[in-house]
Amino acid sequence: MKLREIGEFGLIERVAKRAGGGGEGVVVGGGDDAAVFKPSRGSLTVATTDALIEKVHFDLSKASFRSVGRKALCSNISDCVSMGARPRHFLVTIALPSRVSVAQVDELYDGMLSLARKYRISLAGGDTVSSPGPIVISITLLGEVKKKNLMLRSGARPGDLICVTGKLGDPRFGLGRYPRVREALSIAESRLATSMIDNSDGLARCLIEICRMSRVGARVDVSRIPLASTLDLALYGGEDYELVFTVPGSRLKKLPKKCAVIGEITRISGGIKLIYDSGREKNIKSGGYQHFDDQ
Amino acid sequence: MKLREIGEFGLIERVAKRAGGGGEGVVVGGGDDAAVFKPSRGSLTVATTDALIEKVHFDLSKASFRSVGRKALCSNISDCVSMGARPRHFLVTIALPSRVSVAQVDELYDGMLSLARKYRISLAGGDTVSSPGPIVISITLLGEVKKKNLMLRSGARPGDLICVTGKLGDPRFGLGRYPRVREALSIAESRLATSMIDNSDGLARCLIEICRMSRVGARVDVSRIPLASTLDLALYGGEDYELVFTVPGSRLKKLPKKCAVIGEITRISGGIKLIYDSGREKNIKSGGYQHFDDQ
Numbered sequence: 001m002k003l004r005e006i007g008e009f010g011l012i013e014r015v016a017k018r019a020g021g022g023g024e025g026v027v028v029g030g031g032d033d034a035a036v037f038k039p040s041r042g043s044l045t046v047a048t049t050d051a052l053i054e055k056v057h058f059d060l061s062k063a064s065f066r067s068v069g070r071k072a073l074c075s076n077i078s079d080c081v082s083m084g085a086r087p088r089h090f091l092v093t094i095a096l097p098s099r100v101s102v103a104q105v106d107e108l109y110d111g112m113l114s115l116a117r118k119y120r121i122s123l124a125g126g127d128t129v130s131s132p133g134p135i136v137i138s139i140t141l142l143g144e145v146k147k148k149n150l151m152l153r154s155g156a157r158p159g160d161l162i163c164v165t166g167k168l169g170d171p172r173f174g175l176g177r178y179p180r181v182r183e184a185l186s187i188a189e190s191r192l193a194t195s196m197i198d199n200s201d202g203l204a205r206c207l208i209e210i211c212r213m214s215r216v217g218a219r220v221d222v223s224r225i226p227l228a229s230t231l232d233l234a235l236y237g238g239e240d241y242e243l244v245f246t247v248p249g250s251r252l253k254k255l256p257k258k259c260a261v262i263g264e265i266t267r268i269s270g271g272i273k274l275i276y277d278s279g280r281e282k283n284i285k286s287g288g289y290q291h292f293d294d295q
Numbered sequence: 296m297k298l299r300e301i302g303e304f305g306l307i308e309r310v311a312k313r314a315g316g317g318g319e320g321v322v323v324g325g326g327d328d329a330a331v332f333k334p335s336r337g338s339l340t341v342a343t344t345d346a347l348i349e350k351v352h353f354d355l356s357k358a359s360f361r362s363v364g365r366k367a368l369c370s371n372i373s374d375c376v377s378m379g380a381r382p383r384h385f386l387v388t389i390a391l392p393s394r395v396s397v398a399q400v401d402e403l404y405d406g407m408l409s410l411a412r413k414y415r416i417s418l419a420g421g422d423t424v425s426s427p428g429p430i431v432i433s434i435t436l437l438g439e440v441k442k443k444n445l446m447l448r449s450g451a452r453p454g455d456l457i458c459v460t461g462k463l464g465d466p467r468f469g470l471g472r473y474p475r476v477r478e479a480l481s482i483a484e485s486r487l488a489t490s491m492i493d494n495s496d497g498l499a500r501c502l503i504e505i506c507r508m509s510r511v512g513a514r515v516d517v518s519r520i521p522l523a524s525t526l527d528l529a530l531y532g533g534e535d536y537e538l539v540f541t542v543p544g545s546r547l548k549k550l551p552k553k554c555a556v557i558g559e560i561t562r563i564s565g566g567i568k569l570i571y572d573s574g575r576e577k578n579i580k581s582g583g584y585q586h587f588d589d590q
Contacts, residue, residue, distance in 0.1 A: 008586040027339055032448050032508070033374040033493060034343035036440070039334040044322055048329035049386040049420065049435060055427040056390075079328040091344040093388075093433040095351075098587070125344065130586040132350040133428025138388040140344060140435035145331070153327050198328060213327070291303040291425040292393070 001102040011102070011128055015109055019123040026089065026122055035124035037089055043144040046085035050075045054134035056291075058175070065104045067175045068137070069111025075200060076141035077119060078179035078241040082198035084151035084188025085143035089124040090116065093138040095131035108137070119181055148191070151245075155194040156214035160246040162263040163255060167226040168203055168242055169234030179241040183256060187245060192254050196245040202236040204284050206244040207272050217270030220263035223277050296397040306397070306423055310404055314418040321384065321417055330419035332384055338439040341380035345370045349429035351586075353470070360399045362470045363432070364406025370495060371436035372414060373474035373536040377493035379446035379483025380438035382476075384419040385411065388433040390426035403432075414476055444483045446491040446540075451509035455489055455541040457558040458550060462521040463498055463537055464529030474536040478551060482540060487549050491540040497531040499579045501539040502567050512565030515558035518572050
């Protein structure tokens with residue numbers, strides 16, 4: 001079935017039906033000018049937005065509609081939980097060209113909604129428009145966090161150990177991976193870490209961001225980085241939704257299993273350094289995927 | 296200057312500088328995985344999202360980058376205030392093809408940010424990506440409303456009068472128009488109306504939505520519709536950010552100036568009818584712009 005056969009409003013109704021009811025805390029879901037929620041008392045609201053553009057972030061000759069839908073929400077969940085926040089509601093803006101069928105849109109939403117159900121996140125609204133070019137999926141996710149559990153990039157201190165969950169450098173670029181929801185919330189709510197970030201642009205970018213925001217330096221022992229593929233992909237690519245976080249030595253015994261210590265935070269004057277087995281040191285200055293590099 | 300000369304991270308820094316500080320209620324602005332706000336005690340959070348796609352919603356041979364930026368935020372503000380909510384923070388996802396220059400991106404953000412400053416809304420975050428095709432601007436706006444001031448589409452009752460602000464059928468399709476922020480908040484906070492909606496897809500669609508959600512009918516006196524251009528554009532197009540709302544007869548004396556009464560809410564069995572001067576009646580069944588119609 002073609003999109004024009006059901007039209008914009010037909011598609012919106014169809015998605016609303018698949019999404020089910022409003023969910024916890026939703027006062028008004030779809031069907032009005034905006035979604036309305038009741039924030040939990042004493043919590044801060046966390047808002048993250050992340051878009052996928054066809055031919056830039058995914059290629060439908062290699063990925064299914066379902067996996068693309070899942071990845072679109074996954075990257076937002078990962079950003080939310082790496083702040084220590086519990087994800088609650090999301091809004092989806094989707095731009096669709098005429099070549100996409102209703103069944104393919106269903107698959108795309110199924111990918112999102114299966115992940116949303118797993119983590120009890122409700123689809124609260126969105127905007128559905130036509131596209132003269134690529135498919136565009138832009139999601140905004142709202143979450144909640146108690147102030148004491150808020151995890152920022154700016155809290156790392158010299159002497160803290162640099163830790164990661166899982167393996168870095170996903171050769172599938174996030175397709176088929178799950179975000180580290182349980183791990184991130186456990187790290188935040190047990191107040192284990194001093195800073196946390198999700199690894200969506202590669203470890204090099206994570207280190208640069210933590211060091212820039214915390215005004216510190218870092219030394220990473222290359223041989224201790226757990227690799228899912230190549231060192232290059234771990235450092236400069238990946239989108240693997242793993243967490244990079246810093247832990248004071250005194251709390252290290254609380255480090256969850258499956259986490260690895262890969263280095264140490266230093267003073268800012270130390271710069272950001274990779275230490276190889278041979279003893280060679282390399283400065284990380286920049287790197288990681290940047291949009292517009294290839295333009 | 297080309298986008299690749301400053302790169303994604305350079306562009307993000309540039310926008311952050313133009314946007315200034317975080318603004319009221321912002322705990323953490325750009326620069327972390329997500330934005331963090333402190334919700335006002337006792338308020339509900341309202342979230343709306345609306346996207347503009349080049350060649351679908353705007354044409355840069357006819358509109359400036361500045362006016363496109365302004366329109367992108369304008370439509371979100373209009374959705375927010377028509378719920379009775381005060382707009383507070385917004386997030387911008389923008390996909391840019393290589394032909395766009397840094398100066399043009401500056402203009403686009405200037406259009407948004409001048410409107411944001413006017414209404415004291417803060418840019419809290421976003422996502423900046425490359426596009427292989429059209430420019431895409433997707434904005435999510437968060438606002439706040441006390442429960443008693445929340446204006447839904449579902450509150451209209453038989454006997455209520457149907458009112459509109461200003462003139463309908465903007466021939467400029469929203470470019471160069473401002474949303475009715477002061478009027479919407481005054482209508483909501485004085486508890487004048489029983490339902491409210493913004494007129495972004497034409498009056499016909501507004502009536503259909505209010506009648507569907509309120510389970511009522513409507514009779515509109517065509518000669519009383521204030522026109523900015525043609526009746527057809529007023530009914531089925533326009534994007535003029537005017538408000539359509541319903542008011543019980545007993546509160547009509549509180550109706551602000553510049554508002555017009557154009558008809559009356561009836562029982563659902565009455566259907567949705569346009570009454571012409573000649574006495575001819577026409578049923579509104581559908582209509583208004585729908586995406587995918589032209590695919």
